[in-house]
């Protein structure tokens with residue numbers, strides 16, 4: 001729609017369709033007659049029929065539309081930003097996070113904290129990682145900045161719990177080792193773009 | 208740093224259309240920086256001579272063929288300089304591309320990330336692909352002890368090599384040349400270098416990093432607390448970098464120490480000895496009352512010189528109020544020495560400082576094992592040696608192999624003969640000078656033959672010294688802690704004053720502890736303790752301790768704000784890096800009647816008569832200018848004092864035969880505070896040459912027990928093959944409170960007893 005159409009405030013020139021109204025009765029008798037005729041129209045039974053049909057269909061024909069929350073949950077968009085997941089490398093099962101601290105730095109609520117150290121294999125080990133969900137505003141910056149696609153937003157949107165800490169421990173956010181097969185790649189903020197391969201420039205190898 | 212003396216003439220150059228005034232002899236880069244004009248560099252480090260390994264700093268000079276390296280080219284008057292054009296930009300881009308060839312993509316974990324020159328310049332020049340190729344190879348990380356070297360990250364800028372050679376003077380690092388395979392090699396691998404960490408601090412990338420700090424925090428998470436190093440009298444500029452200890456423990460922890468490495472340096476103690484805070488202290492009102500009572504009944508306060516000027520002033524005010532005696536063994540001898548010196552110089556302070564020392568062409572060091580006593584003095588001597596090709600004479604009873612590469616003449620004198628040595632020195636240095644009758648008579652009356660025989664300083668050696676100094680200018684004489692507690696210290700000081708007044712030598716009297724100079728200026732110190740004594744970080748009947756374990760806790764120097772008086776005669780500020788929950792000295796004194804809101808309220812009250820200025824603590828500056836000039840705190844005024852030259856005749860020099868032990872903290876140790884820290888903590892041992900072992904009838908590894916000045920030492924004896932002579936070195940840094948109460952001539956005869964193992 002172009003802007004011109006919005007700017008045109010001359011209502012009359014537009015194609016309105018007027019609804020045909022019966023004139024409102026102005027005598028007492030006239031009003032009584034209208035009540036009676038509306039009450040005893042067949043439409044009432046049409047309505048009752050439709051309800052009955054849907055009920056039977058739902059109960060016996062498998063046509064129930066209610067989601068039995070919390071036993072059933074609707075799938076949500078991959079771009080939805082719920083409680084974070086920490087992903088693992090599919091090949092080795094090692095957590096992906098390299099402890100670079102970029103998420104910690106970018107977080108506008110300053111709610112990510114991590115402890116790292118130099119481990120026996122000369123790698124940076126993330127010994128502790130936590131998000132304070134009392135402060136997180138689910139902005140998604142952490143997932144976007146992560147160079148390893150290690151921290152992503154998961155699908156867990158129910159954030160009521162006795163203890164918020166139950167969400168924020170590294171091990172709880174990590175994909176369980178035995179569920180590596182079910183680990184989903186994240187499509188939301190910060191994910192690899194569909195044409196990523198085209199953008200990669202190859203390093204010449206002359207030897 | 209640019210040497211600027213008055214002889215230089217002013218020139219004008221035009222850089223990118225801007226007219227810049229400069230001194231003749233300044234490089235184009237220096238002038239550009241002083242005028243806030245940006246020229247990219249990768250290898251330039253202000254505190255060393257231009258390295259010229261990167262070629263990033265090229266500029267075009269009108270009328271000159273080709274490109275000019277601005278970091279090493281001195282500007283000529285009227286030059287018209289362009290800092291960038293298409294050709295230069297392309298060259299710089301190519302340099303960056305080459306630096307990035309096969310550079311590991313590990314910024315994510317690299318300690319340097321966030322403050323990395325390579326990252327910054329790669330971004331600046333937009334290098335996002337690798338056009339060149341080179342076969343990569345396995346280059347494992349090397350562990351050098353305190354420092355780790357990752358050759359894969361090294362860009363061969365050579366800053367580390369230059370700083371190690373030109374400033375530290377250890378000549379440990381070298382370049383192994385081999386094109387793309389070039390690396391830095393540590394020629395002392397296996398043994399220890401002085402572990403100063405200077406190389407690591409100047410490394411522009413993550414190639415040299417602290418082994419302890421590695422991967423424990425990111426640069427941007429750390430908060431920098433500006434401070435002055437509290438370990439020795441150089442009081443070097445530094446920042447404590449702090450962050451909560453961990454997710455579970457939110458206590459502030461010092462992760463590392465950094466400094467303004469472009470202009471200043473640190474030694475290993477400052478760099479790695481930072482975790483000496485007194486932690487976990489809470490306010491205990493009963494203890495506090497007990498402390499107040501102790502103060503009320505005290506007749507003496509004894510303290511170590513590792514305190515701030517403000518604390519020293521608090522003690523002095525308390526003395527004025529209650530008449531207690533003030534004892535500071537570390538500073539008392541120094542104070543007397545300085546007072547005696549002032550009688551012949553007519554000035555309250557000595558004339559030299561570290562910067563002048565680094566520009567000197569003739570240097571004499573006397574009475575100090577300077578590499579261990581005052582590393583910053585040694586650094587500045589190294590700079591003089593490397594840049595000015597200075598003649599450096601080291602006079603000491605023990606040869607020090609760690610400085611043999613910078614000294615030009617070693618003069619070994621007999622232990623105890625310092626007075627004679629100084630007299631001979633005065634005679635040599637003042638030879639042929641116009642002198643007051645009294646002094647020239649005193650010098651000509653000296654029995655040179657006898658002094659020379661007793662001190663073992665040959666007349667030829669002195670002639671050689673005099674000859675070496677001919678046709679040179681800028682001289683510094685550095686004297687150290689061996690002299691202050693010498694039985695004849697005052698006469699030695701007066702003689703030195705005569706040398707300072709009548710020769711071209713500037714004098715540095717190295718303060719023997721962090722704030723010995725400050726304490727000696729601020730406090731009226733007494734000689735003898737009397738009655739009930741409060742010990743502040745030293746022995747006493749009631750102990751206030753910042754090492755923990757005393758009767759009352761006190762904050763350590765990284766938990767306090769205040770100031771020190773440094774060897775440069777400069778008041779420098781320091782700030783609180785670690786929180787402290789207990790009472791501080793000012794709380795105690797407030798309850799005893801000295802009313803001041805904060806400890807730093809005293810900064811403004813430091814004695815003007817002693818050269819201090821009336822400046823609030825919060826208005827003290829703390830930075831370096833772009834040209835390297837220091838704006839930390841302020842310089843003390845050198846006040847005029849009454850002059851009265853009275854030199855004592857030199858009677859027979861004392862002799863020290865048999866087993867002689869020298870008190871000296873070696874290897875980045877200065878005090879119990881350095882030894883408290885995790886990285887520096889080390890068992891102390893008695894070290895001597897194999898010759899000493901023979902004289903003392905000891906074997907390597909023997910446990911010995913001996914007593915010096917009332918303190919008993921139990922030590923493992925180690926033969927140090929680098930040492931010579933018959934004097935052993937005994938550190939005191941592990942002796943806790945008694946190591947700050949020593950006050951005896953540093954050499955002592957002693958009886959060693961072997962312990963059964």
Ligand code: SF4
Nearest residue numbers: 107136137139140142
């Ligand atoms: S979603 Fe936003 S607020 Fe929450 S942790 Fe990530 S960056 Fe911080």
Ligand code: SF4
Nearest residue numbers: 097098100101103146
């Ligand atoms: S940004 Fe990613 S890799 Fe880096 S610390 Fe955060 S989760 Fe780990």
Ligand code: SF4
Nearest residue numbers: 314317320323412413
């Ligand atoms: S040295 Fe610099 S560029 Fe190289 S990995 Fe480390 S931070 Fe990145």
Ligand code: SF4
Nearest residue numbers: 371377400403404406
């Ligand atoms: S730590 Fe100091 S002495 Fe050792 S290699 Fe580095 S600069 Fe040289």
Ligand code: SF4
Nearest residue numbers: 361362364365367410
């Ligand atoms: S180790 Fe660092 S300072 Fe030394 S050459 Fe390599 S990059 Fe430069």
Ligand code: FES
Nearest residue numbers: 259261262264278
């Ligand atoms: S800065 Fe001039 S060559 Fe590196």
